[in-house]
Amino acid sequence: MLITSLLTSAVALGALSIEARPQLSARNTTSGSVSNATSVTDAAPQLTYDILTGADTDLFLLQFKPNSNPPSLTEKFHWPGVIRNAAYPWISRHPVNHNLFIVANDNHDLGELTSFYLDSQTGNLTTLDRVYSRGSCAHIAVSPDGGHVHIANLYGNNGTGANGAIVPIDVESGKFGSVNVPSNLNFSSYELQPGQLKASQLLRHPHHWAFHPYLPVAYLSDLGADLVRRFHIVSPGQLETLDPIKQRTASGPRRSIIHPSGRAIYTLHEIDSTLSVGSIDVTTPYGNVTLTQEGIDILPGGANHSANVFQGSEIQLSVDGRFLYAASRNNTAPPKGSMNSDPISIFSVSDNGTYIERISVVNSGAWYLRYFGLDNPYFDQSVREGQFVIAAGQYSNDTHIFKRDVINGNLTQVASFNSTQLGASSYVWI
Ligand SMILES: *[C@@H]1O[C@H](CO)[C@@H](O)[C@H](O)[C@H]1NC(C)=O
Ligand SMILES: *[C@@H]1O[C@H](CO)[C@@H](O)[C@H](O)[C@H]1NC(C)=O
Ligand SMILES: *[C@@H]1O[C@H](CO)[C@@H](O)[C@H](O)[C@H]1NC(C)=O
Ligand SMILES: *[C@@H]1O[C@H](CO)[C@@H](O)[C@H](O)[C@H]1NC(C)=O
Ligand SMILES: *[C@@H]1O[C@H](CO)[C@@H](O)[C@H](O)[C@H]1NC(C)=O
Ligand SMILES: *[C@@H]1O[C@H](CO)[C@@H](O)[C@H](O)[C@H]1NC(C)=O
Ligand SMILES: *[C@@H]1O[C@H](CO)[C@@H](O)[C@H](O)[C@H]1NC(C)=O
Ligand SMILES: *[C@@H]1O[C@H](CO)[C@@H](O)[C@H](O)[C@H]1NC(C)=O
Ligand SMILES: *[C@@H]1O[C@H](CO)[C@@H](O)[C@H](O)[C@H]1NC(C)=O
Ligand SMILES: *[C@@H]1O[C@H](CO)[C@@H](O)[C@H](O)[C@H]1NC(C)=O
Ligand SMILES: *[C@@H]1O[C@H](CO)[C@@H](O)[C@H](O)[C@H]1NC(C)=O
Ligand SMILES: *[C@@H]1O[C@H](CO)[C@@H](O)[C@H](O)[C@H]1NC(C)=O
Numbered sequence: 272m273l274i275t276s277l278l279t280s281a282v283a284l285g286a287l288s289i290e291a292r293p294q295l296s297a298r299n300t301t302s303g304s305v306s307n308a309t310s311v312t313d314a315a316p317q318l319t320y321d322i323l324t325g326a327d328t329d330l331f332l333l334q335f336k337p338n339s340n341p342p343s344l345t346e347k348f349h350w351p352g353v354i355r356n357a358a359y360p361w362i363s364r365h366p367v368n369h370n371l372f373i374v375a376n377d378n379h380d381l382g383e384l385t386s387f388y389l390d391s392q393t394g395n396l397t398t399l400d401r402v403y404s405r406g407s408c409a410h411i412a413v414s415p416d417g418g419h420v421h422i423a424n425l426y427g428n429n430g431t432g433a434n435g436a437i438v439p440i441d442v443e444s445g446k447f448g449s450v451n452v453p454s455n456l457n458f459s460s461y462e463l464q465p466g467q468l469k470a471s472q473l474l475r476h477p478h479h480w481a482f483h484p485y486l487p488v489a490y491l492s493d494l495g496a497d498l499v500r501r502f503h504i505v506s507p508g509q510l511e512t513l514d515p516i517k518q519r520t521a522s523g524p525r526r527s528i529i530h531p532s533g534r535a536i537y538t539l540h541e542i543d544s545t546l547s548v549g550s551i552d553v554t555t556p557y558g559n560v561t562l563t564q565e566g567i568d569i570l571p572g573g574a575n576h577s578a579n580v581f582q583g584s585e586i587q588l589s590v591d592g593r594f595l596y597a598a599s600r601n602n603t604a605p606p607k608g609s610m611n612s613d614p615i616s617i618f619s620v621s622d623n624g625t626y627i628e629r630i631s632v633v634n635s636g637a638w639y640l641r642y643f644g645l646d647n648p649y650f651d652q653s654v655r656e657g658q659f660v661i662a663a664g665q666y667s668n669d670t671h672i673f674k675r676d677v678i679n680g681n682l683t684q685v686a687s688f689n690s691t692q693l694g695a696s697s698y699v700w701i
Pocket of ligand 4 (some may be wrong): 429
């Protein structure tokens with residue numbers, strides 16, 4: 272069973288990668304088959320990966336060569352000052368036009384989206400358009416049809432509320448239409464529930480959008496309301512409210528992702544650093560959800576939790592749906608004088624998707640790990656299998672690349688890059 276799925280993925284990888292990049296040879300998947308300790312794949316020696324990233328007002332292109340000896344991670348291009356209203360940029364690749372990138376920047380009411388054309392070979396980066404997001408934009412996701420950007424404005428309405436917003440985007444020119452805050456996404460009032468945190472849950476805080484892989488449903492994690500909101504996509508950009516998925520009080524749902532089968536949803540909670548799992552009934556029109564697991568600690572008991580809340584940061588699933596990764600920021604209590612090194616926890620996922628179990632915790636070496644990403648997150652229709660994971664230390668100004676063992680999910684660092692200019696907040700493998 273294990274071997275079958277592995278062979279299938281190796282064959283698919285070889286077949287699909289022909290036009291996009293040097294073909295990868297079928298990998299010898301027997302444990303211990305990598306005889307040279309510094310060689311991290313059996314792929315063609317010239318294999319390179321470009322990674323777009325950003326910090327403050329700058330964008331960067333990093334280049335990763337897994338087969339150089341040792342594997343190298345270097346800066347290929349640096350574009351200073353291309354993002355306005357600097358804070359933590361979130362970078363999204365357009366799902367249809369792969370040269371089109373949209374960068375979201377959270378900065379109170381001056382949060383902004385910028386669209387860019389990028390040729391990663393020549394370094395031609397051209398600003399195409401800009402639009403204010405109508406709030407402090409934590410995250411964006413382009414709708415599967417490619418025509419609309421869904422915006423999660425953590426704060427909005429001049430500090431008195433928060434909202435989800437939707438803006439049309441032209442797939443060819445990268446030009447935005449006008450930003451719409453539909454009334455069912457305008458969370459201007461607040462109602463602190465018993466047990467919620469006064470500081471962070473007075474207001475609603477839309478934090479992350481996700482789309483079901485085939486049902487017409489969008490999900491909006493709302494950190495302030497302890498809800499994962501659900502919407503029926505009536506037509507692209509037109510949302511009708513469905514029952515939300517209630518999360519534990521004061522857990523602070525930050526991000527949700529859906530299993531590639533469409534049958535499970537995983538939510539990472541920022542405030543209490545836990546995960547929840549829901550079973551999606553795909554026989555119902557909009558995928559009714561029943562939670563199957565809640566309050567699963569990202570870290571094992573006895574780990575060196577610091578006293579801080581707001582730690583849970585990022586969640587990713589491997590393309591085969593078998594491993595879930597969850598990270599935490601500023602988490603360890605380091606010996607005095609040394610830097611924090613935040614953990615990435617690895618969970619195995621049951622075949623039906625609705626049960627997860629932590630199998631190990633890897634020390635990332637990154638301090639304030641806001642973001643990490645696989646080279647093929649399952650929702651990215653690219654050709655890769657997720658052999659590598661990139662992680663950012665926002666305070667330690669470093670980037671780490673891990674080789675991912677596709678059989679047991681384990682991560683081992685193979686390259687890193689330091690730059691005081693790059694305390695990165697997101698990455699896109701291109
Ligand atoms: C795979 O690697 C193992 C261990 O190095 C070796 O015994 C085996 O012959 C290899 N298989 C193939 C098909 O190359
Ligand atoms: C293995 O490593 C050695 C020294 O570290 C290097 O000279 C050799 O080229 C490497 N072999 C391969 C196949 O990468
Ligand atoms: C860079 O890309 C833009 C947008 O596609 C194009 O108009 C421009 O000619 C390109 N510049 C160069 C030097 O290739
Ligand atoms: C936002 O509030 C400030 C005062 O808190 C006010 O000066 C400003 O005009 C307001 N801006 C908008 C767009 O309402
Ligand atoms: C949201 O609703 C409030 C209260 O009704 C209103 O003042 C505000 O203008 C609305 N915001 C947007 C962006 O439509
Ligand atoms: C699905 O949810 C809807 C709305 O809450 C409800 O009316 C319906 O009975 C549910 N279906 C099932 C099979 O649970
Ligand atoms: C990070 O952790 C340190 C030590 O526990 C704490 O002093 C600091 O406030 C934390 N920073 C954030 C942003 O949570
Ligand atoms: C936890 O932190 C303390 C204080 O820095 C340190 O002495 C100890 O080794 C750490 N324990 C673990 C398991 O990391
Ligand atoms: C899903 O798998 C888990 C673990 O194997 C099992 O406990 C659970 O009953 C399964 N759920 C369904 C609906 O089959
Ligand atoms: C997992 O990777 C770590 C290095 O990150 C290594 O120390 C450990 O032995 C590996 N575990 C397994 C089961 O491969
Ligand atoms: C990055 O900086 C850290 C801490 O100063 C250091 O341990 C590490 O070796 C550096 N890595 C690189 C690739 O320079
Ligand atoms: C990271 O870079 C910033 C400047 O961009 C600097 O203030 C900070 O001290 C650096 N952190 C470390 C650990 O070097």
